[in-house]
Amino acid sequence: MVIVKNLVKKYGSVVASNHLNCRFETGKVTVILGGSGSGKSTLLRQVTGLEKPDSGEVLFDGLDLTRATREQLYEKRKKMGMLFQGAALFNYLTIFENIAFPLREHTQIADNVIKTIVTMKLEMVGLRGTEDLMPSQLSGGMMKRVGLARAIVMDPKIIFYDEPTSGLDPISTGVIDKLIRDLNRKLNITSVVVSHDIESCFRIADRIIILYYGDIIAEGTVEEIRNSTDPRVIQFINGNPEGPIPFTRTDKNYLDEILS
Amino acid sequence: MTEIFNLPAMLGRWTLNRIQIFGRSGIFLCLAIFQGFLRPLRPGRLIKEIEFIGSKSLLIVFVTGLFTGMVLGLQGHHTLTQFGAEALLGSAVALSIIRELGPVLCALMVTGRAGSAMAAEIGIMKITDQFPALEMMAIDPLKYVISPKILAGIISLPLLTAFFNVVGIFGGYLVGVKLLGVNEGAYFGKMVSAVTFTDIFGGVLKSLTFGLVIAWICSFMGYTAQATTEGVSRATTQAVVFSSLAILVMDYILTSLLL
Ligand SMILES: Nc1ncnc2c1ncn2[C@@H]1O[C@H](COP(=O)(O)OP(=O)(O)OP(=O)(O)O)[C@@H](O)[C@H]1O
Ligand SMILES: [Mg+2]
Numbered sequence: 001m002v003i004v005k006n007l008v009k010k011y012g013s014v015v016a017s018n019h020l021n022c023r024f025e026t027g028k029v030t031v032i033l034g035g036s037g038s039g040k041s042t043l044l045r046q047v048t049g050l051e052k053p054d055s056g057e058v059l060f061d062g063l064d065l066t067r068a069t070r071e072q073l074y075e076k077r078k079k080m081g082m083l084f085q086g087a088a089l090f091n092y093l094t095i096f097e098n099i100a101f102p103l104r105e106h107t108q109i110a111d112n113v114i115k116t117i118v119t120m121k122l123e124m125v126g127l128r129g130t131e132d133l134m135p136s137q138l139s140g141g142m143m144k145r146v147g148l149a150r151a152i153v154m155d156p157k158i159i160f161y162d163e164p165t166s167g168l169d170p171i172s173t174g175v176i177d178k179l180i181r182d183l184n185r186k187l188n189i190t191s192v193v194v195s196h197d198i199e200s201c202f203r204i205a206d207r208i209i210i211l212y213y214g215d216i217i218a219e220g221t222v223e224e225i226r227n228s229t230d231p232r233v234i235q236f237i238n239g240n241p242e243g244p245i246p247f248t249r250t251d252k253n254y255l256d257e258i259l260s
Numbered sequence: 261m262t263e264i265f266n267l268p269a270m271l272g273r274w275t276l277n278r279i280q281i282f283g284r285s286g287i288f289l290c291l292a293i294f295q296g297f298l299r300p301l302r303p304g305r306l307i308k309e310i311e312f313i314g315s316k317s318l319l320i321v322f323v324t325g326l327f328t329g330m331v332l333g334l335q336g337h338h339t340l341t342q343f344g345a346e347a348l349l350g351s352a353v354a355l356s357i358i359r360e361l362g363p364v365l366c367a368l369m370v371t372g373r374a375g376s377a378m379a380a381e382i383g384i385m386k387i388t389d390q391f392p393a394l395e396m397m398a399i400d401p402l403k404y405v406i407s408p409k410i411l412a413g414i415i416s417l418p419l420l421t422a423f424f425n426v427v428g429i430f431g432g433y434l435v436g437v438k439l440l441g442v443n444e445g446a447y448f449g450k451m452v453s454a455v456t457f458t459d460i461f462g463g464v465l466k467s468l469t470f471g472l473v474i475a476w477i478c479s480f481m482g483y484t485a486q487a488t489t490e491g492v493s494r495a496t497t498q499a500v501v502f503s504s505l506a507i508l509v510m511d512y513i514l515t516s517l518l519l
Contacts, residue, residue, distance in 0.1 A: 050392050074398035082396040088389035092381075102397045154397075 001026045002047060002158070002192075007056035009042055016042040017053065018214035024158075029184050029191040031201045033236065034211030035245070040194040041085060043211070044160050047192070048080060049073050078106065081156035085163050085194075087147035089135040095122075096131035099150045106154065121149040126175055141168045148176065152183065158190040159183065165200055173197070177204050198237050202226070210236060212245065285480045288402075289410070292479075295400065296407030305404070309412035313374045313475075317420055324369050325424040328361055329353060329431025336432070337440045346436075350447035351454030353432035358455060358463045360511070362425045367417060367470035367507045371500055375478040378409060379499035382482025383492030406479050413475025414468060421467035462518040469514060470507050477503040 002024040009017040016039040024030045024047075034040050045051040047058055049065040058065040060076055068076070089098050099118045103109055109117070122128045125145035135143055144167065151159055164180065165173040177200050183189045195201050201208060208225045210218040210233060218225060218233045225233065235243030336352045382405065385391060391401040429451070436442040478499040485495035 045392070048396060050395055070400075077396055077398040080396060082393075084389045084393060086389055088393035090390055090393075091384065091388065105397065105399055 001061065001190075003057075003059040004043075004047060005057040005059070007043070007046060007058065008054045009039075009046060009051070010054055015214040017046065017056075020056070020214075020216055022209055022216060022219060024190060024192050025207070026190050027184070027188045028206040029180065029193060029204050030207045030209065031193045031195055031205040032209045032211060033195060033198070033201055035196065035236070037213070038211040039214045040211055041162055044082075044162055044192070044194060048082060048160060049077070078154065079157040081151035081154065081159040083144070083147045083151045083159070083161045083164055085166075087135075087140075087143040089143055089146060089150070091135055093135075094131065095127070095133050095135065095138070095146055098135065098146060099153050101150065102154045117153065118149075121153050122146075124152075124179060125149045126172070141172055144168065145172065145176070148179070155187075156189065158192070161191065161193045163194055163196070165195070165197055173200060180204050198239070212236075281484075284484075285476070288406075288480050288483065289476050292402055292406045292410050295403035296411050298403070302404070302408065305408040306411055309408045310416055313370065313378075313409075313412050314416035314420060317370050317373050317416075318423065320369050320373055321366055321420050321424050322427055324365055325357075325362075325427035326431040328365060328424075329357065329428035329433075330435045332356060332361075332428070333432035333435030333440070337436055337442065346440075346442050347446040348450055348454075349432070349436045349442050350449070350451035353436070354429055354451040354455050355459060357425050357428040357432075358459050360515070362421045362428060363417075363463055363466035363470055364507060364511050366421045366424045366467065367474060368504055370417065370420065370471075371474050371478070371503045371507065375474045375503055376496050376500050378475070378478040379482035379485070380492060380496045382406075382479055383485040383495050386483070386485060387487045387489070387492060406483065409479050410472070410475040413471040415471070417471030417474070418464050418467040421463065425463070458518070462514070465518070466511065466514050469510055473506050473510060474503050477506060 004020055004022050007017045007020040009015075020043065032040050032043065042051070046053045047060075047065075049058070049060075049068065053066055056066070063072060063076065065073060065076070089095075090101065093101065096118055099121055100114050103114050103117065118131070119128060122131065125148050127142060127145055127149070130138065130142070130146070135146070138146065144164065148161070148164060151161075159180075161180065165176050168176065180191055180193065181204050184191050191204075193201075193204065202222055205222050207221055208219070209216055210225070212232060218228055218230055220228075225237065228234065228237075231244050234240075235245050332353045333349065336349050337346055340346045340348055340352065385405065391405075394401040394404055433444075433447060437444050437447050481495040481499035481502070482492075485491045
């Protein structure tokens with residue numbers, strides 16, 4: 001269980017997290033929705049201790065990660081898996097070695113067992129046969145699936161996914177969605193998924209959090225979000241170009257700016 | 261007008277900034293070296309980096325050394341015959357290579373070949389989130405990526421320099437003895453009597469220092485590069501420029517201390 005309390009993070013004048021309060025419950029899939037630049041990745045980086053917030057707490061199984069020592073943090077990290085937005089594969093290692101990497105670093109597992117584990121994980125993401133390729137030989141969507149295989153190779157208790165299905169074709173999206181569900185249902189893995197894909201979100205989520213420029217504007221079950229009367233939420237889940245959420249970020253009048 | 265009043269402030273800010281960067285790079289170096297000796301040791305990583313900095317630089321060091329020695333043989337012979345002292349060619353070639361040209365030229369070639377690649381590689385790891393990925397696997401990126409590079413730099417440079425020296429002396433021999441007819445016994449005899457332990461020690465000390473300086477500056481530049489493509493290309497250029505300058509300045513300082 002992860003509890004976020006009063007989290008604040010600013011980059012210069014940009015408020016990426018504005019007094020956020022939320023929780024990621026054990027064994028549940030929580031989806032963080034929000035437009036581009038709304039602070040989703042920033043929230044993930046703080047929850048995993050990769051970045052220190054300006055203020056606030058992140059309680060991970062009772063331990064405040066913002067004040068934890070390096071050893072404590074690393075101990076917790078061994079129970080976390082993370083899929084980065086850009087996959088973050090090691091470019092100097094083959095696909096096989098990328099996935100085997102955490103096993104080689106943290107366990108004494110024999111080579112033939114590692115091979116079996118890696119093959120199984122690659123099969124789960126539908127990429128068996130790519131073992132000997134380098135990351136640069138894969139497409140963006142394939143890299144992401146390899147990143148997912150690497151994230152689950154240590155059998156973590158909680159997995160953070162930063163946009164697992166963006167850039168994927170519909171079939172791969174379906175497979176990944178099902179995989180996230182299965183990992184959660186069968187192995188009781190807590191999942192935190194950052195997404196802006198509404199359809200896939202409704203398919204996999206137990207709870208949904210909607211971020212809007214650093215603020216949480218809605219939080220609840222799929223049903224609650226679907227039936228929300230907040231015009232911002234309605235606009236977001238229907239993808240309306242018109243509504244309370246402006247498309248541009250500046251307050252300057254477009255006509256004024258063009259004619260000046 | 262206001263610019264003039266701002267000048268002291270700007271100068272102060274610039275200086276403070278530099279001092280801060282310098283301090284940060286010092287901490288970076290100390291941590292990287294210290295962590296390099298903590299468990300787990302990962303000798304495989306160190307050997308990989310030595311291969312990258314060391315053995316892959318062998319060819320370029322060979323060519324540089326050979327031609328440096330050949331030019332020294334030619335120039336030395338031309339000058340020394342004017343005084344009828346061409347028998348001293350061996351010691352002239354050996355001393356200039358062992359004391360100065362070996363460590364310095366070798367370090368400059370390694371900077372161009374391996375230092376730039378080091379900065380670029382680290383910068384690319386940074387912009388593609390590979391450092392946070394290591395962090396998420398409970399592995400310290402500084403220890404995993406940087407420490408072996410710095411240790412490899414310190415280990416490789418003296419070895420490369422020794423290789424350069426041998427090749428350079430051989431180049432001088434080719435031109436001096438084989439081409440211009442200096443007596444072979446004199447070439448090597450004078451060399452053995454002229455080169456002292458202090459010369460060798462000075463050369464080794466220089467190459468150790470340069471190895472550290474190259475690995476330090478180039479990896480620091482990559483590590484602190486702005487996380488954009490322009491940031492990485494700027495860091496690569498700066499890495500080469502700064503470490504080349506640092507090598508020349510350090511060379512002067514060490515020479516003045518050793519003489
Ligand atoms: N390291 C940083 N330095 C400065 N500003 C940053 C940094 N990281 C994020 N920001 C800013 O914080 C805001 C939130 O960024 P974040 O990456 O969390 O967005 P996001 O919701 O993940 O968007 P996307 O869906 O496009 O990935 C953005 O305005 C961004 O410009
Ligand atoms: Mg993001």
